[in-house]
Amino acid sequence: MSNQYNRGTISATKPFIPPIDEYQLKVADIMNRGWLTNQGPCVLELEEKLKNLFNVDYLLLVTNGTIALQMALKALKIQGEVITTPYSYVATTSSLLWENCIPRFCDIDPETFNIDPSKLENLISSQTKAILATNVYGYPCEIEAIQEVADKYGLKVIYDSAHCFGTEINGKSILSFGDISTISFHATKLFHTVEGGAIVCQSKEIYDELVLLRNFGHTSPTTFGSMGINAKMNEFSAAMGLLNLNYIDDIMSRRKRQWDLYKSLLSEIGLNAASYKFDFNKAYFPLVLKSEAFLLHVLSEMEKENIHLRRYFYPSLNELSFLPIYDACPISEDISRRVICLPLYHELSEMDMRFIVQKLASLC
Numbered sequence: 001m002s003n004q005y006n007r008g009t010i011s012a013t014k015p016f017i018p019p020i021d022e023y024q025l026k027v028a029d030i031m032n033r034g035w036l037t038n039q040g041p042c043v044l045e046l047e048e049k050l051k052n053l054f055n056v057d058y059l060l061l062v063t064n065g066t067i068a069l070q071m072a073l074k075a076l077k078i079q080g081e082v083i084t085t086p087y088s089y090v091a092t093t094s095s096l097l098w099e100n101c102i103p104r105f106c107d108i109d110p111e112t113f114n115i116d117p118s119k120l121e122n123l124i125s126s127q128t129k130a131i132l133a134t135n136v137y138g139y140p141c142e143i144e145a146i147q148e149v150a151d152k153y154g155l156k157v158i159y160d161s162a163h164c165f166g167t168e169i170n171g172k173s174i175l176s177f178g179d180i181s182t183i184s185f186h187a188t189k190l191f192h193t194v195e196g197g198a199i200v201c202q203s204k205e206i207y208d209e210l211v212l213l214r215n216f217g218h219t220s221p222t223t224f225g226s227m228g229i230n231a232k233m234n235e236f237s238a239a240m241g242l243l244n245l246n247y248i249d250d251i252m253s254r255r256k257r258q259w260d261l262y263k264s265l266l267s268e269i270g271l272n273a274a275s276y277k278f279d280f281n282k283a284y285f286p287l288v289l290k291s292e293a294f295l296l297h298v299l300s301e302m303e304k305e306n307i308h309l310r311r312y313f314y315p316s317l318n319e320l321s322f323l324p325i326y327d328a329c330p331i332s333e334d335i336s337r338r339v340i341c342l343p344l345y346h347e348l349s350e351m352d353m354r355f356i357v358q359k360l361a362s363l364c
């Protein structure tokens with residue numbers, strides 16, 4: 001490694017920051033208009049652009065990816081048990097609990113980290129109303145197999161596609177599957193609006209209900225058609241999204257190159273990246289280590305070099321302390337104890353990535 005390599009702190013993730021002067025122009029426009037929120041022009045423009053980009057008919061911007069999940073459950077009137085994945089971010093489970101649903105956990109496929117459709121039927125009871133699956137790290141679930149089970153038992157399907165900006169299946173956006181699919185535009189995601197998210201649904205009826213839910217249930221200034229919430233995206237967030245959209249091709253192609261570099265560097269030192277069958281957005285780089293003890297050793301040694309790795313996802317959500325029912329999920333429990341996500345963000349340099357892998361090699 002050359003002496004000129006000046007390495008600062010390497011975070012697990014960092015938001016994409018567009019040129020400041022470009023954002024300042026957008027902020028000036030918003031402030032001159034004086035229209036700061038409530039379906040302003042930036043929100044409407046971003047909704048249109050995302051609808052075109054994903055080629056979907058019904059898309060709503062909301063304040064974050066968690067409220068998007070809660071609104072999905074509310075709009076589909078889901079009450080009772082929902083079969084979900086233990087291998088996801090905590091919001092997938094907590095949104096179910098906030099909506100008074102009972103999460104039942106279906107174990108995952110160790111290759112893709114996604115819900116294993118062959119294990120769904122074991123969990124179905126007379127109380128089962130829906131399946132809420134996460135497309136983990138941006139990689140699509142077995143959509144057809146899940147839909148088959150759902151159709152057989154008359155269940156709704158919701159996808160937490162928080163990681164999935166840009167993922168497609170046979171040229172179709174991943175967001176166009178299931179009854180509802182949600183995405184997060186949090187600052188650390190591939191595409192962001194600082195905080196934010198979107199809901200994509202398949203029918204006009206559900207869309208109309210979601211529009212009501214997003215804005216307190218207002219059908220007019222003095223009438224309310226539904227028990228709503230406030231989930232309106234503001235103009236400053238939408239402006240950030242509009243700006244970031246101008247850079248998204250660069251962000252996505254760079255992310256794939258970074259991912260492939262990690263994969264080849266790791267294979268040189270005998271560590272295997274997840275072997276995915278299909279191409280996807282490569283939003284995260286998970287690495288399953290040989291044991292939890294080794295993982296903890298790696299974390300602390302990396303910290304000494306100011307390299308921060310993220311235990312993502314940990315814990316396995318079926319092990320949360322505040323659940324009504326414990327469902328054993330040995331694969332998810334095992335993987336979540338041993339998995340880290342390597343630093344992966346737009347600014348991350350090739351030198352940084354080589355350093356991280358060298359350091360890893362020295363610990364193996």
Ligand SMILES: *Cc1c(COP(=O)(O)O)cnc(C)c1O
Nearest residue numbers: 064065066089091162184185186
């Ligand atoms: C980020 C994330 C969420 C939550 O989205 P927010 O926009 O942060 O509320 C939900 N599920 C998964 C899988 C996520 O990664």
